[in-house]
Amino acid sequence: MKYWLFKSEPSTWSWDDQVAKGDVGEEWDGVRNYQARNFMREMVVGDRGFFYHSQKEKAVVGIVEVIAKAHPDSTTDDERWECVDIKGIGPVKTPVTLEMVKADVRLSEMALIRNSRLSVQPVTDAEWRAVCEMAGVPV
Template sequence: MRYWLFKSEPSTWSWDDQVAKGDAGEEWDGVRNYQARNFMCEMAIGDKGFFYHSQSEKAVVGTVEVIAKAHPESKTDDPRWECVDIKAVQPVKTPVTLEQIKADERLSQMVLVNNSRLSVQPVTETEWRIICDLAGITG
């Protein structure tokens, strides 16, 4: 199993929107960055991810699970864009902010710290466990 981080602007697609989709989940569509798309192509069913609210909140607010491998995005005819489907797993007890992540020396190599604009990015198992601990959840 691998770990990921999915960034979304809450005004466009929020944690509550994701939760409302239930076990059916939703396509993680609209990604128009080749590196982020390529990361989705590496994902496997059962991989876990953090759901991260960007813009003003800038915090991990929940965890998700990949429920469908990469496939052509249904909202475009452009064959370059693929996506995975994800479902909400659990909310965090305490949101973990970007400020907290940047301040934690153990997370200094995290992609989010060094490339905060990338909308889909890998997370190491160690980073996953640290953030889950900070968030008050078990991963």
């Protein structure tokens, strides 16, 4: 299993929106960055991810699971763009803010810090464990 981070502006698609979709989940659509798209192409069903609210909150607020591998993005006719489907697994006990991530030496190389604009990012096993620990989520 691999781990990821999915960033969303809560005013566009929030954790509550994701949870409301239930087990059916939702496409992680609208991504128009080649690197983020390529990361989605690497994903397999069962991979887990952090759901991250960008903008003002800037925090990991939930855990999601990939439920469908990369497929054409339904929001465009452009064949270059693909997306995965994800479903909410559960909220974190304690949101993990960007400031908390930056302050933790274990996370100093995390993509969230190094490439903060990327909407879909890989998370290493060690980073996953550290953020889960900070969030009060069992690994």
